[in-house]
Amino acid sequence: MQREQFIKQVEGCQREFRRFLTALCCGDSALADDIAQESFMKAYLSCEGLNDSAKFKSWIYRIGYNSFLNHVRGVRLTVGYEEAKMVKAEERADGFSKYEELYAALDKLPPSERTSILLYYIQDYSVKEIAEIIDVSEVAVRQHLSRGRNHLRGILER
Numbered sequence: 001m002q003r004e005q006f007i008k009q010v011e012g013c014q015r016e017f018r019r020f021l022t023a024l025c026c027g028d029s030a031l032a033d034d035i036a037q038e039s040f041m042k043a044y045l046s047c048e049g050l051n052d053s054a055k056f057k058s059w060i061y062r063i064g065y066n067s068f069l070n071h072v073r074g075v076r077l078t079v080g081y082e083e084a085k086m087v088k089a090e091e092r093a094d095g096f097s098k099y100e101e102l103y104a105a106l107d108k109l110p111p112s113e114r115t116s117i118l119l120y121y122i123q124d125y126s127v128k129e130i131a132e133i134i135d136v137s138e139v140a141v142r143q144h145l146s147r148g149r150n151h152l153r154g155i156l157e158r
Helices: 003-024 029-045 053-074 081-085 096-107 111-122 127-134 138-157
Strands: none
Touching: 003 029, 003 053, 003 111, 029 053, 053 111, 053 127, 096 111, 096 138, 111 127, 111 138, 127 138
16 A cells, blocks of 8 residues: 555545544543554554555554554553542543543443444444454354443443
């Protein structure tokens, strides 16, 4: 893939990709932007290996998902959840408070379930496409969706 093609592809999916990452990061738009930037850099450095530009979108989502997982594995919680909730919603400039309950529920899901739910319901990906992005079988994606819906329902009903 040539540089101009890469730029055009990024411009075409950037907004949607950042929205997905923001939801994946439970509303932390700064972290989502960091992961998006890291993903785009990784993609650019290896874009010569991508021959089919029609697969760019699922390819970049896979890179983003893996970057998110790497971040999650490397994070050590320094402040408890209850302490973090004490931060006033008005102090947040990223619109977090509008979806605070949903983000809190999503944050309780395992990353595989959260990602499957977001890709399927928010980004409108098929089960097959999600399986390619997160590198699991279609059966596993269906299980993630089923378990994720059940977990979300239980969390939100409380």
